[in-house]
Amino acid sequence: MLIFKTLTARGQNMAALSIAILGGLVILDYATGHELVFSAAYLIPVSLAAWHCSRSIVWILSIACSIITLAMDHVEGHSYSHLFYHYWKSFSCLVISLTTGHLLGRLRDTLRERKQANDDLQRALRELQASTEEIRQLQNGLQVVCAWTKQIKVGEEWMSPDEFLSSRLHLNLTHGISPEAYQELAKQWMKPGAQSA
Known part of the structure; x- marks a missing residue:
């Protein structure tokens, strides 16, 4: 059948x-x-x-x-x-x-859904604990930063600050301009001859 x-x-x-x-x-x-x-x-x-x-x-x-x-x-x-x-x-x-x-x-369906939700929650908690542990290790350790390139040494690898923040701290980044940098840029534009260049 x-x-x-x-x-x-x-x-x-x-x-x-x-x-x-x-x-x-x-x-x-x-x-x-x-x-x-x-x-x-x-x-x-x-x-x-x-x-x-x-x-x-x-x-x-x-x-x-x-x-x-x-x-x-x-x-x-x-x-x-x-x-x-x-x-x-x-x-x-x-x-x-x-x-x-x-x-x-x-x-039966409700119990299965709750079990699935509980499993998902347990998995998320394990991932959070692993991330938290990684952040604690980074906080407790001394981070080496290149004085010229500003790259950060993690283990044997050198990476940019953006890479470090996104890969190690799992932060989503975008770029903007700070008020200080904007004022400095505005001063440079206002200098005579800056616009022709």
Whole structure:
């Protein structure tokens, strides 16, 4: 069946187990007769499928449980005062099964999302700790700066201040002009003959 092919191997095994449990419950329901209400037991395979399989499997099992409830009443010869109640019981079984399956599926998805968010947070914390440790090592050490080129020595490598700040401190840099440099530049432009050059 195409729906089963979309499941993982574990999902296929759990779907098969859910169907087997449903089959066992049908036999048990038939053996006990209509004296025992067995409708709640049909939630077991639906719940198992909701936790381990897809929503389509939950729908299939819920519809199957509804049809089985209808068929078992007919096979056992259980009579109702009105035909409406016969179908109402089957419809109620369908609604309860679908609701249970939907809620358990949402709970499973929420738990997976929280686990993923927690894993992402743990990874971010590890990266932050590694960066913090690297910054502490740089702060505690003496940094050698070339007096002429202003390059910084890190290990055996020389790098520009921009490279150092971006690669070691992970800072995003852009360039601007300070007020002092702007004033100095303005003075140079105002000198006679500076504009012609």
